[in-house]
Every structure is written in structure tokens, then in C-alpha cells.
Amino acid sequence: MAEVIPILKQKADFDECIKKLSELCKGDLHSINTLILEKLDSSVPLIQEIGKYLILSGGKRLRPLLTTSCFHLLNNDSTDTFNHIGLAAAVEFIHAATLLHDDVVDLSKDRRGKLTANEVWGNKTSVLVGDFLFSRSFQLMTKYGNLTTLKILSDTSVIISEGEVLEISNDNNLEMNEDTYFKIINGKTASLFSAACQVGGLIGGAKINQHQALKSFGTNFGMAFQLIDDAIDYSSNSKLMGKNLGDDFKEGKITLPIILAYGRSNDEEKQFWKKVITKTNKEEENFNKARELLFKYNCIEDTLVRANHFADVAIDSLSIFKNNEYKSALIKLIEESIKRLY
Amino acid sequence: MAEVIPILKQKADFDECIKKLSELCKGDLHSINTLILEKLDSSVPLIQEIGKYLILSGGKRLRPLLTTSCFHLLNNDSTDTFNHIGLAAAVEFIHAATLLHDDVVDLSKDRRGKLTANEVWGNKTSVLVGDFLFSRSFQLMTKYGNLTTLKILSDTSVIISEGEVLEISNDNNLEMNEDTYFKIINGKTASLFSAACQVGGLIGGAKINQHQALKSFGTNFGMAFQLIDDAIDYSSNSKLMGKNLGDDFKEGKITLPIILAYGRSNDEEKQFWKKVITKTNKEEENFNKARELLFKYNCIEDTLVRANHFADVAIDSLSIFKNNEYKSALIKLIEESIKRLY
Numbered sequence: 001m002a003e004v005i006p007i008l009k010q011k012a013d014f015d016e017c018i019k020k021l022s023e024l025c026k027g028d029l030h031s032i033n034t035l036i037l038e039k040l041d042s043s044v045p046l047i048q049e050i051g052k053y054l055i056l057s058g059g060k061r062l063r064p065l066l067t068t069s070c071f072h073l074l075n076n077d078s079t080d081t082f083n084h085i086g087l088a089a090a091v092e093f094i095h096a097a098t099l100l101h102d103d104v105v106d107l108s109k110d111r112r113g114k115l116t117a118n119e120v121w122g123n124k125t126s127v128l129v130g131d132f133l134f135s136r137s138f139q140l141m142t143k144y145g146n147l148t149t150l151k152i153l154s155d156t157s158v159i160i161s162e163g164e165v166l167e168i169s170n171d172n173n174l175e176m177n178e179d180t181y182f183k184i185i186n187g188k189t190a191s192l193f194s195a196a197c198q199v200g201g202l203i204g205g206a207k208i209n210q211h212q213a214l215k216s217f218g219t220n221f222g223m224a225f226q227l228i229d230d231a232i233d234y235s236s237n238s239k240l241m242g243k244n245l246g247d248d249f250k251e252g253k254i255t256l257p258i259i260l261a262y263g264r265s266n267d268e269e270k271q272f273w274k275k276v277i278t279k280t281n282k283e284e285e286n287f288n289k290a291r292e293l294l295f296k297y298n299c300i301e302d303t304l305v306r307a308n309h310f311a312d313v314a315i316d317s318l319s320i321f322k323n324n325e326y327k328s329a330l331i332k333l334i335e336e337s338i339k340r341l342y
Numbered sequence: 343m344a345e346v347i348p349i350l351k352q353k354a355d356f357d358e359c360i361k362k363l364s365e366l367c368k369g370d371l372h373s374i375n376t377l378i379l380e381k382l383d384s385s386v387p388l389i390q391e392i393g394k395y396l397i398l399s400g401g402k403r404l405r406p407l408l409t410t411s412c413f414h415l416l417n418n419d420s421t422d423t424f425n426h427i428g429l430a431a432a433v434e435f436i437h438a439a440t441l442l443h444d445d446v447v448d449l450s451k452d453r454r455g456k457l458t459a460n461e462v463w464g465n466k467t468s469v470l471v472g473d474f475l476f477s478r479s480f481q482l483m484t485k486y487g488n489l490t491t492l493k494i495l496s497d498t499s500v501i502i503s504e505g506e507v508l509e510i511s512n513d514n515n516l517e518m519n520e521d522t523y524f525k526i527i528n529g530k531t532a533s534l535f536s537a538a539c540q541v542g543g544l545i546g547g548a549k550i551n552q553h554q555a556l557k558s559f560g561t562n563f564g565m566a567f568q569l570i571d572d573a574i575d576y577s578s579n580s581k582l583m584g585k586n587l588g589d590d591f592k593e594g595k596i597t598l599p600i601i602l603a604y605g606r607s608n609d610e611e612k613q614f615w616k617k618v619i620t621k622t623n624k625e626e627e628n629f630n631k632a633r634e635l636l637f638k639y640n641c642i643e644d645t646l647v648r649a650n651h652f653a654d655v656a657i658d659s660l661s662i663f664k665n666n667e668y669k670s671a672l673i674k675l676i677e678e679s680i681k682r683l684y
Contacts, residue, residue: 044508105466124447128468128506130445131476135499138480142492150484150492157477164470166386181601 014336018060021069021329028068029061039136048172050117050129055096057114063095063196066089070200071324073318086144087199093137095192098160100130105168106251112174128269129164137227140310140314149199157194163187172252172278176193181256185230190222198239213317219256220314221334227307228341230255231300234291237339246287254278256306260299261290269293304341311338356678360402362669365412366544369402370410374426378434381478388393391495392459396436397457405437405538406430412542412556413667426545427439428486432495433538435479440502440534442472447510450591481559491541498537504528512593516604516612523598524565527572532564541564553661562656570621570683572597573642576633577683588629598648599641603632607638646683653680 022029038052067088071080094326102108103116104123110116118126134157141153167184170176193241197218234257235250248255262273272293276286294300309332321327364371382393409430412424444450446465452458457466460468474587476499483495509526510517539560543552575590576599590597596619613633618628635644653676663669 031517044504044511046511047504047507064354069564101469104469123465124510125507127443127446128503130511131440131472132500132503132507134476135496136472138496139500142489147484151481154477154480154484158474158481161470161474161477162384162386162389164391165467165474169386169388169464169472181618239577 003223011340014289014333014340017329017333017336018062018065021333022061023066024211024325024329025072026069028071028088029065031085032061032088032092033070035140036092041287042132044213046125047129047132050121051096051133052107053120054100054117055092057112059112061092063091063192066193066196066218067200067325069330070197070217071204071328073214073321073324074201074206074210075322076204076206077157079123082202083144084200086140087149087153087203088135088210089194090140090144090305091192091199092102093099093133093140093161094153094157096208097130097133098192100126100133102164105164110164110340123189127240145199146201149202150168152195152198152202155258156158156191157193159187161187163191165246167253170254173254174258174277176254178256178259180284181254181259184293185226186219187221189229190219194218203289206255213320217314217330220317221337223262224307224310224314227303227310228257228338231257231303231307231341233257233302235295248291249287255301256303257294260302261293261297264297264299265293284306300341304338307338307341311335343416345548355683357628359671359675359678360404360407360518363407363675364403366667366671367407367410367414370413370430371407372431373424374406374410374434376405377482378425381431381435381482383627384474387412387567388463388467389471389474389670392442393438393475394409395462396442399454399470401454403434405433405534406629407562408535408538409433409542411558411668411672413546415556415663415666415672416543416552417664417666418546418547422545425486425543428482428543429491429495429541430538431484432479432482433534433541435475435482436495436499436502437534439472439475439479440506441473442468442562444506446472447506475525476595478661487541487545491665494540494544498533501529501533503529509595512596515596516600516615516619518596518601519599520598523601527568528561528566529673530589531568532561535564535567551662555662557671558659559656562574563654563679566649566680568597568650569645570651570680573599573649573683574587574644575599575641576636589625591629591632598645599636600632601668602641602644606641607635610632611635642683649680669675 018315036055037052039056042048042051065088068084071084078251099111100117103111104118104126107118108116109119111130116126117129121129123175137153141150145153161197162233163184164187166187170180170184194215195218197214198206198211201214206214233246233255249258258273258277272289276290314334315331318327318331344377378397379394382390382397384390384393407430410426413426445453446460446468449460450458451461458468459471463471479495483492484564487495505526506529508522508529512522512526536557537560540553540558540673542555548556572590574598575588591600600615600619607615614631618632622627656676657673660673661671
């Protein structure tokens with residue numbers, strides 16, 4: 001029987017992993033943060049203000065960490081000392097831009113326990129400052145990257161935006177299939193994880209097979225990560241993860257747990273799903289009933305099974321790299337990211 | 343005394359100029375349109391739908407025309423046969439992305455006599471499809487450009503978004519100075535005009551002095567163009583130009599005519615401006631009073647004087663190029679764009 005682990009410990013373990021990776025990449029992380037600050041500079045005060053509010057609000061810098069640790073993973077003798085920093089900052093700017101626009105699209109009011117920028121400065125400003133951050137990221141990648149990394153990052157931006165449109169096109173669509181869902185979470189999370197890893201490796205001189213391995217590593221890690229995030233929305237430790245229990249449900253977002261539950265429900269239960277998913281104000285009672293069905297049909301557990309599949313592929317893809325402390329830290333990071341659920 | 347020219351004739355003359363330039367660049371324009379259509383292709387149907395609605399809605403393709411005519415202006419022996427097409431399409435995608443986001447920010451309901459995308463599909467979708475178009479433009483410039491053209495276009499995107507934030511930061515700010523206004527219209531219009539010209543020339547093999555000339559040409563043409571646009575908002579032929587009379591006024595946008603009028607107004611008139619500019623619902627009566635003051639203090643005429651200054655610089659900057667049909671068409675285009683006002 002599985003060991004019963006207190007929830008708080010799991011959260012702490014994942015944070016511990018990030019901290020360890022940050023410690024390993026300490027020098028780089030400092031340079032990345034310095035560059036980010038420098039590039040938030042603008043003659044328009046409002047841009048600086050919002051940029052700093054958003055980017056300095058205590059995010060984990062997970063994506064830039066992927067870039068810099070994949071750079072070092074290669075044990076490379078690359079002469080590059082700064083381009084990977086520039087690309088890591090570019091990746092973080094893309095991420096920040098998408099967060100700003102996401103919060104406008106989702107009408108979100110808080111993120112990481114702080115008011116969202118759209119709540120403080122309004123939607124208009126968030127849209128335009130998002131555009132600024134996005135443009136800045138292209139400036140950075142033009143300056144610090146090469147044609148290959150530029151292609152990866154611009155292709156990724158297309159995939160991200162396609163994923164977002166696909167997601168809102170499927171709001172409330174209970175009959176969305178799993179493939180569409182995977183395409184959405186690839187756009188939302190996996191594609192940028194993957195790009196972050198690829199550009200770090202490539203700028204460090206990755207050979208073709210290494211590049212392919214990092215691409216697979218990032219993509220599969222991202223898929224696993226988002227699956228767990230989507231499951232957490234229905235699990236009791238969501239508050240701990242900086243989300244409110246049932247946020248996705250309230251927004252009518254169809255994620256894997258719901259797709260599985262709807263498919264497995266009987267006619268009467270399907271009627272329930274149809275009735276509640278399109279309601280703007282979802283009552284607590286309905287949320288509880290939804291969770292009951294999720295547990296009845298093992299939907300959270302099966303989401304975890306899928307996440308484990310992707311995590312396994314991600315970990316295996318690292319096998320071509322020699323063992324070093326970066327590799328161990330990355331593997332540990334994936335393992336703990338999966339454990340966030342329970 | 344100045345000749346009295348019917349308004350309709352002026353509009354026709356400008357359209358005639360665009361038509362002539364389109365005729366000159368017929369083959370290129372066809373390739374640009376084909377490429378644009380191809381790049382609107384997406385596995386997400388909604389993206390295709392909105393992209394086509396927006397990009398195929400009968401815009402003049404002014405910016406791509408600048409790219410391709412500046413390419414040919416050089417009488418070049420460049421071996422490039424397609425990169426200038428790709429860059430022209432990239433420029434049009436940036437433009438389309440900014441239109442989508444602008445309409446969200448301005449809560450606009452119609453553009454060129456059609457409902458705006460945000461009216462049809464909602465703000466969320468417009469934000470995300472704008473991001474898609476913007477990402478597509480970076481894909482195009484990565485594929486068809488070089489590091490110099492990439493730098494120009496990514497720098498331009500930063501300037502555009504900074505300009506937009508600067509503009510909304512100054513909504514209703516009657517004390518905005520002329521320099522800030524020039525920075526705003528540079529972001530809004532001149533910077534992309536300039537980039538369009540520069541990349542066309544550079545990909546055609548422009549030497550340093552030619553590159554500088556095209557940069558100046560595009561910037562100054564753009565400044566003149568936007569000044570006239572801003573003046574048209576208060577002139578009787580605004581309807582003809584696809585704008586509604588007083589749109590800027592209603593939105594509380596501070597443009598040069600207002601800056602000049604406010605600065606020249608006496609205390610009592612200043613009170614009037616302060617009273618009406620912050621009102622959400624501006625009454626017809628107030629708009630008429632505002633126009634009276636604009637005419638009393640020659641603000642429209644003086645805006646035209648400024649526009650003529652920029653137009654003159656633009657035309658003169660072309661002097662280093664040998665005479666050819668592209669040069670004549672570009673000069674004529676500027677001259678007629680100025681005449682749109684009366």
C-alpha cells in the first residue's frame with residue numbers, strides 16, 4: 001500500500017528541487033535576473049512598473065532554469081558565456097507576456113496570491129504591456145540567438161497562440177477529445193518548456209541527437225507538468241499550489257479529468273455535466289458533485305497515470321547525456337513535480 | 343487664393359496613387375497576397391476565420407507596398423526574388439496584429455465599414471489571434487530575413503508597443519506636450535512605415551546611405567500620414583476616410599490639434615477642455631464647441647503645416663535615388679496623402 005505522505009511535505013519537496021537547481025545555476029540566474037531588469041527598462045514608466053510587478057513577483061524562473069541547466073548539462077566546451085543568459089531571459093519574457101494576456105482572457109483576479117495586472121491597471125494596459133514583453137523577447141533572441149534558435153522560438157510562439165485559441169474555442173465543450181486536449185496543453189506549457197531546453201542546449205553546442213533529446217525532454221516534462229496542474233485543480237491541495245480549488249471548473253475549462261469523467265458517465269450523469277459546465281455561476285454543490293464523479297471514475301488517478309507516462313519519457317530521454325549534477329537535478333525536478341498532486 | 347477642390351476628388355486622388363503603385367508592383371503584390379493567405383492557414387479554424395476576415399477585408403496593403411517599392415526603387419541587381427515578398431508579408435502581419443489589439447484597447451466597433459473582430463468574436467479571441475499574427479510575422483522574418491532586418495523589425499515592435507502604452511497613459515492628458523505626441527505617432531505609424539521601407543531596401547542590397555535615406559523616408563512619411571489622420575478626425579471629410587467624425591475626441595485621445603488648441607486657449611476655454619475631455623459621453627454640442635476652438639486658433643491648419651514639414655523631409659530623402667517610376671509613385675503618394683485633409 002502506498003505510503004501516506006503529508007501534503008505539505010510534497011509541496012516543500014518540489015520547491016526544494018527548484019531551489020537546488022537555482023543553487024546550481026546561481027551565477028547564471030543572477031545574470032538572467034540582471035538582464036531581465038535591464039530589459040524592463042523603458043522610457044514609458046507604466047511599462048517598467050507593470051513589467052516589474054509581474055516579472056519580479058516571485059515566480060520560480062522555471063523556464064530560464066531549464067535553459068541554463070540544459071546548457072550546462074552538455075558538459076560543453078562551448079566558448080559562449082552570455083548567449084544562453086540572453087536566451088533564458090527571452091524565454092521568460094515570452095512566458096510573462098502570455099501570463100499577462102492569459103489573465104485578460106480568463107478575467108483572472110489573482111495570481112500567486114497577488115492581484116493580477118489586469119485587476120490593477122486594467123485589461124487595455126495588460127494587452128499592450130504583454131505586446132511589449134513579447135517584442136522584447138524577440139529583440140533578445142535576435143541579439144543573443146542564431147537562426148536555429150530564432151526559428152525554434154518563433155515557431156513556439158505560433159504554437160502557444162494556436163493552443164490558446166484552440167482552448168477558448170473548446171470552452172464548455174464536453175465532447176473535446178484527448179488529442180485536442182494534448183494539443184492545448186502542448187501549446188500552453190510543453191512547447192515553451194521544450195523551446196527553453198532546446199535553445200539552452202543548442203547554444204551550448206548540442207549535436208543533433210542531443211538536440212532531439214532535449215526537445216523530447218522539455219516537451220514531455222511540460223506535458224506531465226500541465227497534467228498535474230490540471231489534476232490539482234480538483235485535488236484538496238490546490239490552495240497550496242497557488243490556485244483556488246475548482247478554478248478551471250468555474251471557468252468552464254475542459255481538462256483531462258473532466259474529459260475522462262464525461263466519457264465514463266452514464267446518461268444521467270452526462271446530463272449533470274451538460275447542465276453545470278455551461279453555467280456561469282457554478283455552485284459549490286455542483287462542484288462537489290463533479291468531484292464525486294471524478295473520484296467515482298478514477299479520473300484524477302488516471303490523469304496521474306498519463307502524467308507519469310510523459311514523465312517517464314522525459315527522464316529516459318536524458319539517458320544519452322553523461323551523469324552530472326545538472327542531470328540529477330533535472331530528473332529529481334520531474335519526479336517531484338509529479339508528486340505535487342498527492 | 344487656393345483653388346477650391348471638391349473633397350471627393352482628393353480622396354479619389356490618394357486612392358488613385360495607391361492603385362498606381364499597386365499596378366507597378368502587381369506581380370509582387372500577388373505573391374504577397376498568396377503568401378499571406380498561406381500563412382493564415384492554421385489547424386485551428388477560428389484563427390483562419392478571423393485572420394481572413396481581418397486581412398482580406400480590403401485594406402490597401404500600404405505597408406507591404408512600401409517594402410516592395412523600396413526594394414525596386416534601388417534598380418537593384420539583387421539576386422533575391424522572394425525574400426522581399428516574405429518580409430512584406432511579415433510587415434502586414436505586424437500591422438494586422440496591432441489593429442486587432444488596438445480595437446480591443448479602444449473598444450472599437452467598426453473599422454473600414456465592417457464590424458471589428460472584437461465585436462464579432464469578442465475581446466479574448468482578438469487578443470489571442472493578435473498574438474498568433476504577431477508570432478507568424480516573426481516566423482516569416484526569421485525565414486525570409488537576415489539578422490539586420492530581424493533587428494529592425496523586432497526593435498520596431500518594441501517601439502510600437504511602447505508608443506501604445508504611452509498613448510493610453512496620456513488619455514485625457516491635455517497637458518501632454520508635442521514631443522510626447524510625436525513619440526506616440528512614431529510608435530503608432532511612422533516606425534512600421536520606416537521598417538517596411540528599410541527591410542525592402544536592405545534585402546535589395548541598399549548601401550548605408552541608401553538604408554539611411556529609406557529609414558528617413560519611411561519615418562517622415564509615417565509622421566505626415568498620421569498627422570493628417572489626426573486632423574481628419576476634426577475635418578468634415580472624416581466619414582469619407584473611413585473614420586467617424588470626432589472618434590478621437592470621443593475616446594479622449596489627445597492629438598496635435600487638441601494640444602495646440604489647449605495651449606492657445608484662454609482660461610475660460612481651458613476650463614471647457616478640462617470639463618469635456620474627461621467626460622465619457624461627449625455631447626454633440628461639446629464637439630461642435632471644440633471644433634470652433636480648433637478653427638479659432640488655426641489648429642487644423644497648423645497640424646497641416648507640421649505634416650507638410652515631415653512630407654518635405656520624406657520627399658527630399660529620396661533625392662539620392664535615381665529617378666524611376668517607383669520613385670515618382672512614392673513621391674506622388676506622399677503628396678496626395680497630405681491632400682486628404684482638404
